[in-house]
Amino acid sequence: MSRLLDDRVFNKETLLDSTVNLVPFFILLFFLVLFVVATPEGWQDGSYYSIYMITMIISMIWGLLHLTYATAKRV
Amino acid sequence: MQIDGQIALTVLMGLLLLIVAGWIARIEDWRSYTPLASGGGRAVDDTAYETQEKPGGLVRWLTTVDHKDIGILYGIFGTFALMWGGATVALMRTELFTPEQVLMEPTTYNALMTSHGITMLFLFGTPMIAAFGNYVIPLLIGADDMAFPRINAIAFWLLPVAGTLIWSPFVLMSLGIEPAQTGWTMYPPLSVNQSALGIDFMLLGLHLSGISATLGAINFIATIFTERAPDVGWERLDIFSWTMLTQSGLILFAFPLLGSVLLMLLLDRNLGTTFFTTDGGGYILYQHLFWFFGHPEVYILVLPPMGLVSLILPRFAGRKLFGFKFVVYSTLAIGVLSFGVWAHHMFTTGIDPRIRSAFMAVSLAIAIPSAVKVFNWTTTLWSGRLRLTVPMLFCIGFVSNFIIGGVTGVFLASIPVDAVLHATYYVVGHFHYIVMGAIGFALFAGVYYWFPLVTGRMYQRSLGLIHFWLSFIGTNVTFFAMILLGYGGMPRRYAEYLPQYATLHQVTTIGAFLIFIGGVVFLWNIGQSWLEGPRVEDGDPWNLKEDGLVTQEWTWFEQKLETRLADGGEPSDDETAMADGGERE
Numbered sequence: 001m002s003r004l005l006d007d008r009v010f011n012k013e014t015l016l017d018s019t020v021n022l023v024p025f026f027i028l029l030f031f032l033v034l035f036v037v038a039t040p041e042g043w044q045d046g047s048y049y050s051i052y053m054i055t056m057i058i059s060m061i062w063g064l065l066h067l068t069y070a071t072a073k074r075v
Numbered sequence: 076m077q078i079d080g081q082i083a084l085t086v087l088m089g090l091l092l093l094i095v096a097g098w099i100a101r102i103e104d105w106r107s108y109t110p111l112a113s114g115g116g117r118a119v120d121d122t123a124y125e126t127q128e129k130p131g132g133l134v135r136w137l138t139t140v141d142h143k144d145i146g147i148l149y150g151i152f153g154t155f156a157l158m159w160g161g162a163t164v165a166l167m168r169t170e171l172f173t174p175e176q177v178l179m180e181p182t183t184y185n186a187l188m189t190s191h192g193i194t195m196l197f198l199f200g201t202p203m204i205a206a207f208g209n210y211v212i213p214l215l216i217g218a219d220d221m222a223f224p225r226i227n228a229i230a231f232w233l234l235p236v237a238g239t240l241i242w243s244p245f246v247l248m249s250l251g252i253e254p255a256q257t258g259w260t261m262y263p264p265l266s267v268n269q270s271a272l273g274i275d276f277m278l279l280g281l282h283l284s285g286i287s288a289t290l291g292a293i294n295f296i297a298t299i300f301t302e303r304a305p306d307v308g309w310e311r312l313d314i315f316s317w318t319m320l321t322q323s324g325l326i327l328f329a330f331p332l333l334g335s336v337l338l339m340l341l342l343d344r345n346l347g348t349t350f351f352t353t354d355g356g357g358y359i360l361y362q363h364l365f366w367f368f369g370h371p372e373v374y375i376l377v378l379p380p381m382g383l384v385s386l387i388l389p390r391f392a393g394r395k396l397f398g399f400k401f402v403v404y405s406t407l408a409i410g411v412l413s414f415g416v417w418a419h420h421m422f423t424t425g426i427d428p429r430i431r432s433a434f435m436a437v438s439l440a441i442a443i444p445s446a447v448k449v450f451n452w453t454t455t456l457w458s459g460r461l462r463l464t465v466p467m468l469f470c471i472g473f474v475s476n477f478i479i480g481g482v483t484g485v486f487l488a489s490i491p492v493d494a495v496l497h498a499t500y501y502v503v504g505h506f507h508y509i510v511m512g513a514i515g516f517a518l519f520a521g522v523y524y525w526f527p528l529v530t531g532r533m534y535q536r537s538l539g540l541i542h543f544w545l546s547f548i549g550t551n552v553t554f555f556a557m558i559l560l561g562y563g564g565m566p567r568r569y570a571e572y573l574p575q576y577a578t579l580h581q582v583t584t585i586g587a588f589l590i591f592i593g594g595v596v597f598l599w600n601i602g603q604s605w606l607e608g609p610r611v612e613d614g615d616p617w618n619l620k621e622d623g624l625v626t627q628e629w630t631w632f633e634q635k636l637e638t639r640l641a642d643g644g645e646p647s648d649d650e651t652a653m654a655d656g657g658e659r660e
Binding site for chain 2: 017018020021024027028031032035043049050052053054056057059060063064067068071074075
């Protein structure tokens, strides 16, 4: 298993280093779930604002993961 | 007939352009810009530029394309801007010593406040970072120079013009040109409706400084990507270069937007366009566009100083930076997330609560990568062999101030807290803990750390210590009192205030004067030591070899000293320097 990990981008060491970016990832995920599941009435009305709110957080999560992966490949 | 006229005009313009192009081609060697255009295998063709020595005197400084010279020029310009920014705030704080108006008109206060903010952010902070970047990054990564030396020179020379445009209204007041009184954010409708010509001057000056920063950023990116020595892979890239690379990426995305906004504002002011008028694009549009630039600007200013501290602090802790890769990952995380937090500056503008919530989420998340670095620095200090040199003291001061500045910022990320504290002195105290307490301290650390490298002389340690303690105590007295003022409800940007705030304002002013006196001591130390300080004869003035922590730029410095002596250069009869300011046993 460890040999398999060593051959890939996320070997044990890289996984440990990149955990630092998992914290903001989970914070964003928490708010995403919160805003989808338990928001005041009328927030999820499909309007521009509700779509923007969700898109904004998802795009940040995507950007964070994407850059973390790109960095892990290089350093 | 009309068409014929147009054709004639077009032909005339074409001819004019050809003449100009021909003239430029005659005076300039274009092959030196495109060494590979000949398909050649060599990186640089032989041109006259390589064989000519640097001219002497003033001409050298006016024509230089050497990254070290340009770094020094940036540093001198930044120091001048610091003096201006310091003088403006000294006047403001003197006025604020008493609740009622004593020293100046409120309009003058507003003009000084605007100039202080603009100067410190655009003409001191950004250029001072560029000074370090230019001088040391090519040395750190083993490059001969920046990737585009001429663009580097252009980027610098735009700045004095920008500074002249921004500062000149204070000199030209007698001609009826009033300075801008808009605050550094230049919000419309105020900035559109005020007639002061100084606003147009400032907008044009800022535009130039933005172009300068963008050119510099392109240069840093190209240099770090393409000019690294063969043995400097991404995994071996030093932390300061990583932060400069991320900062340059942010500049590339953020500053062109500022340029567009400034142009639209200029058009609204002078040509009657309606980009930001209430019945046009709306002033909220301006705030969105401005802060899309403005918040990344905060990270543009703070990331390289974080890099400086990450580089310098371990050298005096006798061990490598703890969790180097944590810092790299978190720096890049800040780079991404910084583009998703801008509307936290607009929580009280009445934008939709859902928009605010999204920005609150990202603003809270971005606190983590910043906090991670604090843990890295403190863990590096833990059980390290600390040497409390002046640069080290400034690094420790940075960490301490950054914690207070950062923690007070996290509260502002929360919408309900921000609703109470917005536009109070709390915000001013918070961000000054960062811009002065952290960024300023890191830049001072950089100046002291590389002073021997740049000047070949050592600063005076006793003056450095006085500077540090005055700055550290002054910063905490000033900005902590501001935080308390903010809790008390004192609004920012007022020349007069209610008597109930007098005591805390007086404490703030006393603290500000401590910082100011520290600044004067710093300037004296740097100036006198540059001219008369003991010469550094050891290529490793910080004894970094002892701990195996020598970086590339000190190796270069050592070689430079050896070459100088091999040339037959007589060692001067000045006293030679010991580590950290010539303290002798």
